[in-house]
Each structure stands twice: as structure tokens, then as C-alpha cells.
Amino acid sequence: MDDPETGFNLKVVLVSFKQCLNEKEEVLLDHYITSWKGLVRFLNSLGTIFSFISKDVVSKLQIMERLRSGPQREHYSSLQSMVAYEVGHQLVDLEHRSHHPDSGCRTVLRLHRALRWLQLFLEGLRTSPEDARTATLCTDSYNASLAAYHPWIVRRAVTVAFCTLPTRKVFLEAMNVGTPEQAVEMLGEALPFIEHVYEVSQKLYAEHSLLDLP
Numbered sequence: 068m069d070d071p072e073t074g075f076n077l078k079v080v081l082v083s084f085k086q087c088l089n090e091k092e093e094v095l096l097d098h099y100i101t102s103w104k105g106l107v108r109f110l111n112s113l114g115t116i117f118s119f120i121s122k123d124v125v126s127k128l129q130i131m132e133r134l135r136s137g138p139q140r141e142h143y144s145s146l147q148s149m150v151a152y153e154v155g156h157q158l159v160d161l162e163h164r165s166h167h168p169d170s171g172c173r174t175v176l177r178l179h180r181a182l183r184w185l186q187l188f189l190e191g192l193r194t195s196p197e198d199a200r201t202a203t204l205c206t207d208s209y210n211a212s213l214a215a216y217h218p219w220i221v222r223r224a225v226t227v228a229f230c231t232l233p234t235r236k237v238f239l240e241a242m243n244v245g246t247p248e249q250a251v252e253m254l255g256e257a258l259p260f261i262e263h264v265y266e267v268s269q270k271l272y273a274e275h276s277l278l279d280l281p
Contacts, residue, residue: 075112077242077250080105081257087264094146094268096135096175100128103178106185112241116228119221120213124181130174143171146268154275164281172272173280179268184212186261192238193254197247201232 083105087098107124110117134143142152149171153159159172167173187208195204206229214222232238239250272278 075108075243077105077109078244078253078257080109081254081260084260084264088267089145092267093148094264094271096131096143096145096149099146099175099178099264100131100135103128103182106182109241110185113233113238116232119225119228120181120184124178127174127178130169131171131178134171134174146175146271149175150271150275150277154277159277160281161276162281170280172277175268176272176277176280179265179272180213180216182261182265184208186258186265187211189254189261190258192235193251193258195235197235199235201235201238202229204235205229205232 080102083098083102087094087102089095103124107121107128110121131143134140134149137143139152141148143149153167153170153172158167159170160167164173185208188205191199191204191208192201206226209222209225209229214225217225236247239247242250242253244250244253269278
């Protein structure tokens with residue numbers, strides 16, 4: 068996705084989400100997994116502060132890679148085919164996590180929620196003033212996305228940890244696309260690709276009543 072010799076570039080990662088959708092607007096899981104790996108690399112480049120998210124994302128990506136290489140892999144080529152297969156064959160725990168704790172539908176839902184948090188946070192970095200507090204931006208994004216699915220003790224620990232986040236300038240420079248101003252411009256061009264993938268996924272899950280899987 069990017070050349071290790073030239074370093075990490077967040078624009079390459081964000082634009083890669085454009086490849087996640089085919090002409091039928093199906094979410095291609097191989098591209099989705101690859102794009103998420105790039106986002107994990109970005110999170111890890113910022114230190115251990117986001118490890119509580121990146122470690123969980125990595126474990127979910129490993130589950131999806133196993134499904135993509137398993138005996139039923141043809142059913143896991145796209146999000147749409149996966150949902151049709153798992154729902155049609157009752158391979159999803161709809162009310163209690165029991166027989167199918169690591170179904171593809173549940174696993175991608177967790178990635179989907181994390182993607183929303185990161186999208187909101189990056190959008191907050193893009194639209195905020197230079198002196199904006201990243202702790203506030205990150206907390207607001209977290210409260211509008213992942214917080215609803217975490218117990219109180221986790222929410223408390225996370226929001227305290229956010230207080231140690233680096234400045235907005237450091238975040239923008241970590242994207243490796245030039246000056247902070249150039250990073251802001253890049254986010255304006257590239258974030259819609261993530262948003263589009265998120266919206267297509269959200270609609271699919273809503274149509275099948277899968278947004279609250281245990």
C-alpha cells in the first residue's frame with residue numbers, strides 16, 4: 068500500500084478506501100482489510116495511546132482473514148455476500164453471543180464502529196482551529212461512536228488517556244503529506260472515501276437489523 072522506504076502516507080490509506088467499493092457498490096472485503104491495516108499503522112505511529120483500539124482491530128482483521136482463506140471463502144468476497152450467506156444460514160448470533168461468537172457479521176460490525184470513530188476524529192482535526200485540543204476532539208468523536216458500546220470503566224479510562232494526546236499539529240504532521248495546511252486539504256479530499264464505505268455498510272446492516280449484534 069505504501070513503500071516502506073519512503074515512509075507512511077495517510078493519503079494513500081484513505082484513498083485506498085475508494086477501491087473497497089466496486090461498480091455495484093459492494094464492499095470488497097480484501098480491500099477493506101488492507102485499508103484497515105493502513106489505518107492501524109497510522110494509529111500505531113502515534114504511540115500506545117490508541118492501542119486499546121488498534122489491538123482489537125488487529126484481532127478482528129485476523130478473524131476476517133481466516134474467513135477469507137477458509138473453506139467458505141467465496142461467500143466472504145464482499146460484505147454483501149457475507150451478510151447474505153451468514154444470515155441465510157443462521158450463522159449470526161442475533162440476541163446472545165453463543166454459537167457463532169466470531170461471525171463475519173459481528174466482526175465487521177466492530178470494525179465498522181471503529182471506522183466511524185476514526186472518521187469523526189479525522190474530520191474534527193480537519194475542521195478545527197489550530198489551537199483546538201485534540202483530547203476534546205477525540206473524546207467527542209469517541210462519545211459519538213464507540214462509547215455507547217463500552218462499559219463505564221472502559222469509557223472512563225479511555226477519556227483519561229485521551230488527555231495525553233499530542234497537539235493537532237503533531238497529528239497532522241504524522242500523516243506525512245506535507246505541512247499541516249496540506250494535511251487539512253488532503254483530509255478534505257480523501258475522507259469522503261471512508262464516509263462512502265461507512266454509509267454503504269451502515270445501510271446494509273440496517274436493512275438486515277444487524278446494527279446491535281451482541
